[in-house]
Amino acid sequence: MTVPLPVSGDGGRWRSPISGKDFGRLPVLLASEQRAARELGLRNLRRQRGYDRAAVQWTAIRRLLAPLETVTSSLDVPAGSWHLTRAMNDAVAVLLLRCAEMGRSYWGWTAQEWLDLLGQDHAAFQQAVPQWAEGSVRPFLCAHAYHLGEFRGLPAGARTWAQRGAGESETGPFRGSRAEQAQG
Numbered sequence: 504m505t506v507p508l509p510v511s512g513d514g515g516r517w518r519s520p521i522s523g524k525d526f527g528r529l530p531v532l533l534a535s536e537q538r539a540a541r542e543l544g545l546r547n548l549r550r551q552r553g554y555d556r557a558a559v560q561w562t563a564i565r566r567l568l569a570p571l572e573t574v575t576s577s578l579d580v581p582a583g584s585w586h587l588t589r590a591m592n593d594a595v596a597v598l599l600l601r602c603a604e605m606g607r608s609y610w611g612w613t614a615q616e617w618l619d620l621l622g623q624d625h626a627a628f629q630q631a632v633p634q635w636a637e638g639s640v641r642p643f644l645c646a647h648a649y650h651l652g653e654f655r656g657l658p659a660g661a662r663t664w665a666q667r668g669a670g671e672s673e674t675g676p677f678r679g680s681r682a683e684q685a686q687g
Contacts, residue, residue, distance in 0.1 A: 519650050520577035527566040530611020532602050539563035540603040545635070548596035549589075564599065567608055571595045574650045578643070586639065594643035597636050609651050617648045 539560035540548070547554045547561075561568070575595060580587045601620060602608050621644055622628030628641050 520573050521570055521650055526570045528610045530607055532606050532608050535563050536567060537603045540599045548599055550592040570651055574647050578646055590639040591643050593636055593640045597632055598647060612652055617652045621645060
């Protein structure tokens, strides 16, 4: 299943899924958000089987979670790909844990802080993230960096994936779904 890409009122040009959305873009992390991210724990943050969907802490981190879910839902990932779904959930968990660790929301991260998380290569990435975050998480983190951090300093392969995964090609925006493009 392919989800139509977001379009604007300017002739169908591609737009970031967070454009025009009223997210609380404060660079600070509230103490309640930091505490909630820690209290949720890995099982919940990674949304593993049996996680507590009703935990009160989800409400406390809603300001951080909504933009992450918006970006995640815009990615062109085949339905039923459990391993990619797990990687997307793990990317969100990595970002929430990094916010709690740094004491700042991702809205306030510098380009260098995003790059420190993403790494210049796979080995650097594995050093920067928790051991449970597999290599398949990195492209999803790149997509979040591209949209939320407006970070354009991605390593070449990661930049290509972030752009294509979010509906933008290196030669310009995609128009419609990938299936529509293939048909011409």
